[in-house]
Amino acid sequence: MKTTKFVGIAALSCAIVVAGCKHNTLIDLTNPTVTVDCDPDTVYFQNDVLPLLISNCAMSGCHDGIGRIDEKAPLSSYEDVMSSGYVKAFDANDSKLIEAVTDGGEDFMPPSPNEPLSNAQIALLEKWINQGARNNACEGGDCDTTAVTYSGKIVKIIDTYCLGCHNSTTTSSGIDLSSYSGVADIAADGSFLGTIMFESGYVGMPYNGNPIPDCKIDEIRIWIENGYLND
Numbered sequence: 001m002k003t004t005k006f007v008g009i010a011a012l013s014c015a016i017v018v019a020g021c022k023h024n025t026l027i028d029l030t031n032p033t034v035t036v037d038c039d040p041d042t043v044y045f046q047n048d049v050l051p052l053l054i055s056n057c058a059m060s061g062c063h064d065g066i067g068r069i070d071e072k073a074p075l076s077s078y079e080d081v082m083s084s085g086y087v088k089a090f091d092a093n094d095s096k097l098i099e100a101v102t103d104g105g106e107d108f109m110p111p112s113p114n115e116p117l118s119n120a121q122i123a124l125l126e127k128w129i130n131q132g133a134r135n136n137a138c139e140g141g142d143c144d145t146t147a148v149t150y151s152g153k154i155v156k157i158i159d160t161y162c163l164g165c166h167n168s169t170t171t172s173s174g175i176d177l178s179s180y181s182g183v184a185d186i187a188a189d190g191s192f193l194g195t196i197m198f199e200s201g202y203v204g205m206p207y208n209g210n211p212i213p214d215c216k217i218d219e220i221r222i223w224i225e226n227g228y229l230n231d
């Protein structure tokens with residue numbers, strides 16, 4: 001699905017004017033602008049940013065839009081993120097989202113005992129904002145299923161899509177995916193593929209999120225079929 005160039009330009013020019021133009025109806029808040037080949041220097045909201053927010057902020061009881069109180073704006077979609085007021089396009093330094101994950105004060109997010117975002121994750125969020133906080137997505141691009149290793153591919157997928165809810169302090173369902181042994185366990189019992197493919201009998205993962213891209217599912221399947229090595 002591709003949206004017209006017009007929407008992209010309108011969104012961009014609007015974003016340049018002020019972050020506060022979130023009510024401008026010219027911005028398409030729902031449909032991302034999809035690029036076929038991923039540009040390695042661009043951060044994509046749908047591919048890179050939203051999964052991190054779902055995993056680290058939109059977990060149950062937090063910014064999930066359920067039972068919400070004002071200071072817990074939902075962060076489960078582009079529209080949510082832009083209407084939260086936490087993001088000022090082109091200005092990460094003046095965006096509450098970045099302040100919350102970097103400033104060690106009492107509003108530090110995610111709150112203890114959740115693990116803080118890594119520097120790489122924070123840098124990704126900043127780059128996305130400084131590139132205009134667009135609702136963009138890319139397809140294909142980095143889909144290379146020839147060399148699937150645990151350290152090269154699987155760790156990165158888990159880091160983006162799963163770790164916020166399944167680490168050594170936030171072990172949803174008793175599952176800790178921060179080390180190889182935890183990942184090997186769900187590979188071995190079939191629940192890794194079962195959950196990410198939303199198979200019946202499993203709770204679909206990422207919890208409350210969109211399914212991960214097909215290419216990533218293929219990479220995981222190949223890694224499991226090859227014996228889920230710690231390579």
Ligand code: HEC
Nearest residue numbers: 054055059161162165172173186191195202203205206207
């Ligand atoms: C937003 C938080 C969140 C994210 C992100 C998330 N999970 Fe979960 N996960 C949960 C919760 C909560 C449960 C328990 C669900 C239940 O039992 O109803 C769970 C349960 C599971 C289970 C057991 C489910 C079953 O049916 O036996 C597996 C396996 C799992 N997650 C794997 C993953 C993987 C792999 C990812 C990344 C692709 C992921 N999760 C992302 C919160 C999350």
